[in-house]
Amino acid sequence: MTIDREAPVGVFDSGIGGLTVAREIMRNLPSEKIVYFGDTARVPYGNKSQETVLRYSRQIIRFLREQNVKAIVVACNTASAFALDEVKDELDIPIIGVIEAGARVAAEMTRNKTVGVIGTEGTIGSGIHAAFLKKLDPSIRVIGKACPLFVSLAEEGWLHDPVTTEVTRRYLEPLKEQGIDTLILGCTHYPLLRSTIREVVGEDVCLVNPAYETALELRQLLADKEMASTGKGREEFPYRFFVSDLAEKFTVFANSILPYDVTMTKKIDIEKY
């Protein structure tokens, strides 16, 4: 199969959080076209089972294939944890998630071999970060903690708020007490709470944002496979956004975090895929 190197990259998430990954791809791979899908009708994935998250991911991949994407980025930690391994074998185009890149950087960063990971119930319960980290370095100790309130706090917009500080302290102080020197922000919403997290864990803990690392991994992958776009047609192809619910609300959020105006968001019926 010949892959059209000028074709877009598909990026998907359970909702809006994956836009933080799309943003890093836009910044670091400006020649690439992007088709983004946010599953806003079924968000969140973090408290759902592997079977359900896998079924949802397959539907989204079928939709993205119809958009003729050349590669797919699973910009959702829960879907990366629950679905990536399975769907990789079913696909004839490259697909990467957000977990491996974050784990690799954390393994390079940690000096005392004690790494914390925060994420949704599903991601933490899967133990997938620990599995990757231990493959890279069996001496690394991994301490996971599900932080289910973080997504609601971020979506409520309480980014700098005493309540958020107190919740963050409750979740993260046990990790600090166990001596972590590196913390993976294992959910795409969490970078929005970065300054409060920084305040609670202190300056000495290195915060790893997998969104940035994933963009670099994508660049490497496209280069290795000679699939990187030359930029041809990029100007004529505005970034495309699709959602399963509430296109307007999504557009408002997208405009608040992306460095340009989102003009085209389209709602589709994902259950048909």
Added chain:
Amino acid sequence: MTIDREAPVGVFDSGIGGLTVAREIMRNLPSEKIVYFGDTARVPYGNKSQETVLRYSRQIIRFLREQNVKAIVVACNTASAFALDEVKDELDIPIIGVIEAGARVAAEMTRNKTVGVIGTEGTIGSGIHAAFLKKLDPSIRVIGKACPLFVSLAEEGWLHDPVTTEVTRRYLEPLKEQGIDTLILGCTHYPLLRSTIREVVGEDVCLVNPAYETALELRQLLADKEMASTGKGREEFPYRFFVSDLAEKFTVFANSILPYDVTMTKKIDIEKY
């Protein structure tokens, strides 16, 4: 069409919250059989659009019809707000929601004609409580407030916690300042936070829990239509629970709030309906 009065009542919710309504039906209508559906694969509904919530509700109603229910209780405030009016006209069996009964009691209770309503973004945005209350008494002033963090706090189990108290204060003090003497708990999760809500609003504000009122409305409706079960076959028909995801997790929660052991929870693929 003749309705079999010994047929079960269908009850549905976006997830587990509606069990508080099922519990009141079990307590107050012990002769009735119940088929419960919780849409745990797509929960929550509170931040989704009317169009999506209506589509989900129609799928669930098709499923419940297959279970030969004689009547349906929409035990979810958001679905009651967004879907009840539309689906009522499409059905040949009675269907009731949780909003009307709560509004009726609040209208009876308020002395100073100032009623607060708390619920999800969708429910509060719909303005449906205000519409019902004003139909009952145009002089009633209604103050609505969406409390999106309450569901996460209840599901995190932080029912008696300084964080929950602070969040509750933040949400409810503006309502108190506006002089409400009655407060409708317009989301099925909120009764779980009742004691903290009571602490913040004080003893003088009457809290209305629509779950109880809805059970009474169902009893009246079945009596009026001569559809109340005689109790025949009830013993041989254990309450039936269906979910769209994670049957086990649901069973654990159900066992924590229902006064008997839930033994049968079955997972179904709701997208097929």
